[in-house]
Amino acid sequence: MATPATPSTQASSLAGPLVSLGRLFFALIFLMAGPNNFASQTIAYAKSQGVPLASLAVPLSGVIAIVGGLSILLGYRARLGAWLIALFLVEPEAVRPGDKRSEQELVVNRDDDGHGDDHPDHRGDAARGDRLGKV
Secondary structure: OOOOOOHHHHHHHHHHHHHHHHHHHHHHHHHHHHHHHHOHHHHHHHHHOOOOOHHHHHHHHHHHHHHHHHHHHHOOOHHHHHHHHHHHHHHHHHHOOOOOOOHHHHHHOOOOOOOOOOOHHHOOHHHHHHHHOOO
């Protein structure tokens, strides 16, 4: 006689396929994003934004995303794959030129109207030109 299925055995029998499905969906994000980093338009955009060594850094980040995604999808050295994905997500912030202020600093530096000091409303009439007219 077969033993009746209890809720705990049903849940454990679903755990394997659900984990595999979760890995698939999570890995697909990076497996689909990775190849875009080899496109000449992506590299050109990174160069225009001032990314140092963009012709090397951008394709390398694509390799990191693909290898990390495959590692997680296949479950082979998934912890290393997770670290590669973390590197893929953090690396652009590390090499991004420009405003390095934290989000908290940006919020603290806002005026009563919610704009920062560099907002066009704070530049005076000369910077706005005639589009607003005389006040």
